[in-house]
Amino acid sequence: MALEDIKEQDHIVKYLKSILRKDRIPPMLLLSGRKGTGRFLAATMFAKALNCVNSTDDCCDKCKSCVAIEHRAHPNMIVIGRDADVVKIEYIRDMINASFVPLNNGYRVNIIDNSDKSTPEAFSCMLKYLEEPPERTVNILIAEMVELLPETIKSRAVELKFRSLSAAFIKETAKKKGLSDEDAEIVSKMANGSMEKIKLFSSKDFLKKRKIFIEYLLNFLLDEVIVSKLLEEWKNFSGSNDSISNAKEFFDIFATLLQDILFVSVLHDTEHITNVDALGFIADKFAFVDRSKLHKMYGVVLEKNQALLTNAIQQYILLDGLFKIKEVIK
């Protein structure tokens, strides 16, 4: 893969290729945007291009250097913080201590993934290093919550903002994985602009379990399923040992379903629904819905999602939300 192959981020590819052509490489780049939009991929392809022996504004993907970077086996590229919940000062120290003159007249590329999850100590250690960056070194910070980075670091970086991916692009990708048009459509809507969970979403098993769970939710709304049974099904679907964890995910699915019912039954719009596979069920069983009840239920979902931000007792919030919704249904 090369920079050229990165999809849906043309503005970024264009910029990176232009600085490569001019050989004016800033000492620090900040790749911001949501997870699953190609930030790490772009950082790696850029590292390849900076060290490729055959190409000036991209990488050939064939030379020893390109192959080594592709397999994360090139000493000129250091990656820290990948998949980390916290970026500790030790990681930064290890990165700095590995400092050397880049091989083959190339560039040393330090990629700090999840940089927004750095501890204050890690940030200050990073800052000292970034204040006097070594020659032919590029530091690439990857972050989702840019506002968490200290201004002193942010102001030194050239920020490249990654866009959310289009539903059409995600749908095409899902179809290439062998999904039917309908399943790919559902996946593209669930993915919500990011490839982060695309592998999970695209598995046939996941989609099958999800469909069953959605039917339980709809039956719950018809007052045909009790709270405890619904929670049991949520456990089956989410695969969690803790019967009612992931409350946010639960409420998110619930919210899409309420929106779908509103679209189909009140607005008679079948084009913009998320749960395409539940369309028949909704049209059939929810032809006459009480609009004010829908709004009340939606209100409960919003309120509980908000409560999840400040309260750690997820289980109770989920339970309380479901009993409140049940009251609205009755």
Ligand SMILES: [Zn+2]
């Ligand atoms: Zn190459």
